[in-house]
Amino acid sequence: MPRTLYEKLWDSHIVASLSDTEALIYIDRQILHEVSSPQGFVAMRAAGRQLRRPETHLAVADHAVPTRGRGAIADPQARAQVAELEANVADFGVPYAALDSAEQGIVHVIGPERGYTLPGTTIVCGDSHTTTHGAFGALAFGIGASEQGTVMAAQCLRQTRAKTMRVELTGGLSAHVSAKDIALALIATIGANGAVGYAVEFAGPAISAMSMAARMTLCNMTIEAGSRIGLVAPDDVTFAYLKGRALAPQGALWDTALAYWQTLPSDADAVFDRLVTLDLATVEPQASWGTSPNQTVPITAPIPDPATMTDPSERRETEKALAYMGLEPGQALAGTPITHAFIGSCTNGRIEDLRAAAAIVKGRKVADGVTALVVPGSAATRAQAEAEGLDAVFRDAGVEWRFAGCSMCVAMNDDRLSAGDRCASTSNRNFEGRQGPGGRTHLMSPAMAAAAAVAGCIIDVRELVA
Amino acid sequence: MSMEPFTRITGVAAAMPEDNIDTDIIFPARFLLLTQREGLGVHAFHDRRFLADGSEVGDFILNRAPFREAKLIVAGANFGSGSSREQAVWALHGFGIRVVVAPSLGEIFAGNCLRNGMLALTFVPEICAKLMDAAEAGRTFSVDLERQRVEVEGMEPIPFSIPPERREALLNGWDETDQILNRFGAEIAAFEAGQRIVQPWLYTEMQPR
Numbered sequence: 001m002p003r004t005l006y007e008k009l010w011d012s013h014i015v016a017s018l019s020d021t022e023a024l025i026y027i028d029r030q031i032l033h034e035v036s037s038p039q040g041f042v043a044m045r046a047a048g049r050q051l052r053r054p055e056t057h058l059a060v061a062d063h064a065v066p067t068r069g070r071g072a073i074a075d076p077q078a079r080a081q082v083a084e085l086e087a088n089v090a091d092f093g094v095p096y097a098a099l100d101s102a103e104q105g106i107v108h109v110i111g112p113e114r115g116y117t118l119p120g121t122t123i124v125c126g127d128s129h130t131t132t133h134g135a136f137g138a139l140a141f142g143i144g145a146s147e148q149g150t151v152m153a154a155q156c157l158r159q160t161r162a163k164t165m166r167v168e169l170t171g172g173l174s175a176h177v178s179a180k181d182i183a184l185a186l187i188a189t190i191g192a193n194g195a196v197g198y199a200v201e202f203a204g205p206a207i208s209a210m211s212m213a214a215r216m217t218l219c220n221m222t223i224e225a226g227s228r229i230g231l232v233a234p235d236d237v238t239f240a241y242l243k244g245r246a247l248a249p250q251g252a253l254w255d256t257a258l259a260y261w262q263t264l265p266s267d268a269d270a271v272f273d274r275l276v277t278l279d280l281a282t283v284e285p286q287a288s289w290g291t292s293p294n295q296t297v298p299i300t301a302p303i304p305d306p307a308t309m310t311d312p313s314e315r316r317e318t319e320k321a322l323a324y325m326g327l328e329p330g331q332a333l334a335g336t337p338i339t340h341a342f343i344g345s346c347t348n349g350r351i352e353d354l355r356a357a358a359a360i361v362k363g364r365k366v367a368d369g370v371t372a373l374v375v376p377g378s379a380a381t382r383a384q385a386e387a388e389g390l391d392a393v394f395r396d397a398g399v400e401w402r403f404a405g406c407s408m409c410v411a412m413n414d415d416r417l418s419a420g421d422r423c424a425s426t427s428n429r430n431f432e433g434r435q436g437p438g439g440r441t442h443l444m445s446p447a448m449a450a451a452a453a454v455a456g457c458i459i460d461v462r463e464l465v466a
Numbered sequence: 467m468s469m470e471p472f473t474r475i476t477g478v479a480a481a482m483p484e485d486n487i488d489t490d491i492i493f494p495a496r497f498l499l500l501t502q503r504e505g506l507g508v509h510a511f512h513d514r515r516f517l518a519d520g521s522e523v524g525d526f527i528l529n530r531a532p533f534r535e536a537k538l539i540v541a542g543a544n545f546g547s548g549s550s551r552e553q554a555v556w557a558l559h560g561f562g563i564r565v566v567v568a569p570s571l572g573e574i575f576a577g578n579c580l581r582n583g584m585l586a587l588t589f590v591p592e593i594c595a596k597l598m599d600a601a602e603a604g605r606t607f608s609v610d611l612e613r614q615r616v617e618v619e620g621m622e623p624i625p626f627s628i629p630p631e632r633r634e635a636l637l638n639g640w641d642e643t644d645q646i647l648n649r650f651g652a653e654i655a656a657f658e659a660g661q662r663i664v665q666p667w668l669y670t671e672m673q674p675r
Contacts, residue, residue: 015657016650019629024650026657028668036551038501043643052654056668064499077499084501121668128550128574144552144578145503150643156654158642192486193544193570226547228573249667257667292486313542317485410495419518431490431548433513 002267004164005233006199009139013122015156025159028121030151031107032059032094034085036126040148041088051092052155058116059089060097062106064412067375067402070100078413105378105404108132108346112216113380115245119234119261124151128223129346129428135215137234137264162199162229166272169206171281176461178356179214180348180426180445183221184286184296186278192294195227198274201266202232206280212241213352220347224293224428233265285461288430288443289333290321296443297333299460305329324432325440333458340423341372341453343446345409348426349377353446354385358393360450360461366398367456373400373415375407399453411436424452470583471639475564476608477537479601480527487541488548489575493557506553507560532604540601541568546575555582565609569594580632581642585609587626596621611637
């Protein structure tokens, strides 16, 4: 019977079948961060348990850490949270990427970067953007704190088998259009809950031609369509990326692993529950205008007008979002002044993203009244960018060059919008208050956010560079 | 660890006729710096419930009688979407909420509910609309897990489905980790023994080179 990639990953991790749709699934790897892991360790201590396989874990502090520098954390709560993580990893023997080390970074950036993320594995983390790791053909999904405790103790989780969706990407992208634009256009089409219950596999000729960074951006954003699982079949691009990474198998084990990984792609005649196709030649640079990621338009299109909507719920949601965002129906999003630009996050904090942003700001200046920051996804990304001179490009343009962390994507540290601030952001969520209470977020690609930073307003990056 | 058993709850339902009430709305990220799971109810819907000066937003549903005592929330589509933070569930539980009803739910959120003695129920939009009307009218809801149905004054009981093992765990307050360890220890060991042979690279010490 032909199987999809998802079905192969699912089948190969069944410890016990519980019903037609549920199974106990083996978890190969768990990533822990300071914000979602404390309660799992509390449960372990309360039950007097040890981690079943501590060596399969990887811990790092990323969510609440300051990005202006490393060293002592000023915020007492954040400092206590990082100290608690450090005590937990020491007590339970969990590998840890220390805050001031060259291995530190956002969970979903360092996993791939270190070769910890491997095809064919199951990977969980107390973070919904764990979808990112699916770009390697890993079954990777976000879980809650209780489930983290379960994985620590049992290395297993009870899970419901997902339906399968294949997103076929054809055609080629135009200049200055990126994976972020594809993700936003797709979410605008299928909705913020359009993929609930599905494992989404991105496939088609355009995927084969895509870098790992672009694939990670796509998989990262599948949760914004409601899916816990985004996937890309492992191929030569995947293998070339992984070979030689610090934690990837080497020597004879690499060859054995490679032979196994090559069996993972969906069979040619595998059946998916749903098919969606997108011609990339039709995708323009996107920007969100509302408070849900599906509230996104191509930069050339006007903001929707609720008066023209027949669905009462859509009208109500549009009116609510426009009121929060301080925008007028029917107007162009281009030309809307911004106060902030944020380039970073697990969605767009990789070296390729920083290069794209640097290419736009090079030789230009951040507009007066705009605060722009670049927050690399990891210490290694930061070092690579500095080796390429990108930090100088950003600094010369008046962009703040920061240390790695989640930063203004989740606004748990002091990188935060104030009420009424408007941010061109490469992050993944434009929810109310996501970047600070009362803050207004416009999701877009690194090139678009960089263009907005220098223009002082949301702008079609193609106009800026023309 | 065990969770509070769920058998039958009775109370009013807070109507939230809005789509995409995400976990950032339910529990703003800045409160994630708190590491305890108790006492988070005060932060549930914080930025909707309170003004910047800490005073209450008068017309927010959970600030109005009788909905301050609500045990259910009836919401629009995609309630609990977004972040995996279990604090969203702990905060709702701390506020007194035991059941969430919506046309669709964030998957991680819904799973977190089941692990904390709460029910997350989805119904087709027509039924949700009726329940929304009943909630807005302040009618009393009962949710009976034994009989697997929602009972509302003046309405026919509405059946719901839930996997039998999930139901049993909720009725008894069983902890999932305990259940797995007690029932499947041998299966887990057998799986590892097999995987070690076919995927040995997953069993080497991960020491960076």
